[in-house]
Ligand code: 13P
């Protein structure tokens with residue numbers, strides 16, 4: 001069968017199911033989802049907006065989350081007790097989220113406190129992490145952040161204690177620290193496999209922001225050469241990148257922001273603009289087809305295979321087995337701690 005015909009059939013079946021379930025069903029889609037998935041969703045957003053949406057909806061019974069696992073898990077933590085959160089593919093993980101686990105972070109936190117003093121650091125976890133790490137933060141006076149509120153969260157964390165242990169994304173942490181005016185010697189990278197994260201005690205005592213050595217393989221593919229190449233090809237272009245990109249890439253771009261900030265930047269640009277984007281390719285291609293009056297170009301092609309695991313077939317199977325298939329469950333004790341850290345983030349806005 002012709003693939004498009006097949007897709008149209010699947011789309012129609014999902015629409016029928018949506019009509020049947022009405023306001024009982026809420027389909028949330030992350031900006032990196034393929035355009036046919038986004039078009040079937042009730043709301044598309046960045047990680048922060050999606051978690052806020054999941055926390056706010058009281059009416060629906062089923063939340064189907066088209067994104068990666070940590071996002072659906074956060075929705076399950078924030079949802080009301082009568083709501084069930086499902087993900088069309090439970091194997092849609094996130095490489096970066098796998099770069100930090102509770103035991104290793106706990107050991108790092110204790111080592112840092114042994115050098116800098118007990119109660120000297122606030123743990124700050126990026127949304128791209130599992131529930132247990134969020135719970136670790138909730139239990140120790142810490143907070144969660146996303147790419148859209150990292151600066152507010154770091155400022156909040158510094159208002160609690162003099163140092164911040166930021167994990168798992170070193171680049172988001174570095175870019176945020178830089179925006180807040182921290183100097184190079186006030187930020188150190190923590191290599192989890194080395195004693196004191198590979199730092200000497202004096203450097204740790206001086207540091208304010210300690211950055212876990214994690215990263216996103218989709219965004220660290222972008223280099224200074226890609227920016228220079230695009231600048232030469234399209235001198236009139238504006239370049240916007242995601243803050244998971246390395247500092248040298250962000251420094252050469254015209255703007256930087258979360259996926260929703262990127263979407264807004266494109267939406268608000270005048271017709272005829274040329275915009276080069278450094279983020280996941282499905283989002284860039286969707287924006288290019290949504291705004292044909294603007295020239296939208298990728299900085300370099302980079303795909304998130306985890307996000308791409310969500311297909312029309314799997315979405316259909318999920319809505320046909322609503323409340324039953326691929327239900328995202330979180331241990332109650334972990335949920336309680338993670339909820340504290342997520343609520344602190346939601347309060348920051
Ligand atoms: P946003 O919060 O900007 O949507 O980013 C999520 C993400 O995983 C980017 O790689």
Ligand code: SF4
Nearest residue numbers: 094095096216218304
């Ligand atoms: Fe994780 Fe990177 Fe994919 Fe975002 S783009 S979900 S950080 S692997």
